[in-house]
Amino acid sequence: MTGTPDRRLAELRELLFARPAMARELPGFDPEAAPAGPVELFVDWLTGALRAEVPDAQVAVLGTTGLDGTPDGRVVTLREVDPEAGVWSFHAGASSPKGRQLAADPRASLTWYWPAQGRQVRLRGPVVTTPAERMAEVFRRLSRKSRVAALVGRQSEPLADSDEFRAAWQEADRRLAEAPDLVDPGYAEYGVRAEQVEFWQGAAERHHVRLVYRRVGDAWTRELVWP
Template sequence: MSEELVRELIARPPMVRELPGFDAGRAPEEPAPLFVEWLRGALAAEVPDAQVVTLSTVDPEGMPDARVLVLRDVDPARSGWVFWADADSPKGRQLAAGPRAAMTVYWPQLGRQVRVRGAVRSAPAPAALTRSPGARAASLVGRQSEPLGSAAEYDAAFTAALAADPALPVPGHTVYTLEAATVEFWQGDPSRRHVRLRYERSASGWSRTLLWP
C-alpha cells in the first residue's frame, strides 16, 4: 500500500461541504417521484452529467460487470428506469441471459446516491428514437467491446457511418426498463449523520424503511 496515497486520501475527506437535507418522513409513497425530484435538483444545481448512471449486471460465469450509461426516462407507472443499449453488446447479452440488474447514481455536489435493483424488460426501439449524429454513427459502427486493430480503423468506420443515409435503421438497438424491486435513497451529511431510506415493492404496493446509515 502506498503511504503517500493514503495520506493524500486522508487529507481530502469526502463531503466536507454544505449539503442539502432530506426529511425521509415527508418522502412520497413510491420511489419514482422522489428520484425524479432528486434528478431535477441535480440538473438545477448543474451537476455535470446528472443523467449518467452506473448499470451493473452479471455475466454467464457469475462475474459482476458494470458500466456507465445515460438514463433516458423514468416511468412512474411501472417504477421503471429506462435506458437504451445494443442487444448485441456485452450488457445486452448479459441482460438476455439473466434479466436482472442494479443501477446506481451519485451526484457528488449534493452528496446524494440512489440504488435501484430489479428485473429488466426489453422492447424494440421505436422508429422515431432521437439520437445525435455522433451517437447514431457509433451505433451503426457497432462491434462494441470487440478487439480493435487501431484508432484509425475506428475513425474510418465512424466517418463512413456519419455519411450513411439518415433513414437507415440502426440494427439491434433496444429500449430496456429496469423495473425496481428495491430503491434506496442516501443523503450524505458533513457530520456523518447520513440519511438512508429504502423502498421495497410487494404484491400490495411499496413499503418504506428508514435504515441505519
C-alpha cells in the same frame, strides 16, 4: 506524471486519508416528508442535481451479472423514467457485453451519485427490453452522432488502432447520409423495473439518512435503514 511510482502511490495514500467524505454543506432530507413512491423523489433529486449543474448527473453505474457469474459494471445514460411502471430506461447495443449479459440474465442495478448534494440513489430489479417494433421510433429520436455511433457498433471488441475506428465512423456516417431513416437493428432500450430503490443522503459526522422503497404489488413500502 511526476515522481517515481512509489512516491506517487505514497502521495495517493496520503490524499485518500486526508479527505473526509461529506465535509461540506449538504441539503437536508426529511424522510417523513418523502412521497409514497420512489419515482417522484428520484425526479426531485435528479432535477436538483441537473439544476445545480452536477456534471453528467443523469448517468448511472449499471450493474449486471457477467456470463461467468462475475458482477460487472459500467456507466450508462438515463433516457427515461416511467412513473406508473416504476421503470428506469437506458440504451445500449444488444450485442455489447452488457447486452449479452442482460439477454442471459435480465436483472440489473442502477446507481447514481451526486457529489455536490452528497446523494446516492440505487435501484435494482428485472430488466424489460423495448419490443423491436417500437425501436424505429426510439432510434430516430436520437441525435445524429448517437445514431452514427450505434451504426458503428462492435462495442468492446478489440480495436487495431484509431484509424480503423475512424474509417468505420465515416462508413456509418455515409450510410446514414444516404438513408436518413436507417435504424440500427442492434440498438436496444432496456428498462429496469425497480423492486427496490434506496435514497441515501450524506450528512456531516456520518449521520447519513437512508430510505428504502420496496415494491409490493402495485404499491411501495418505505423503511429507514441504519447508515
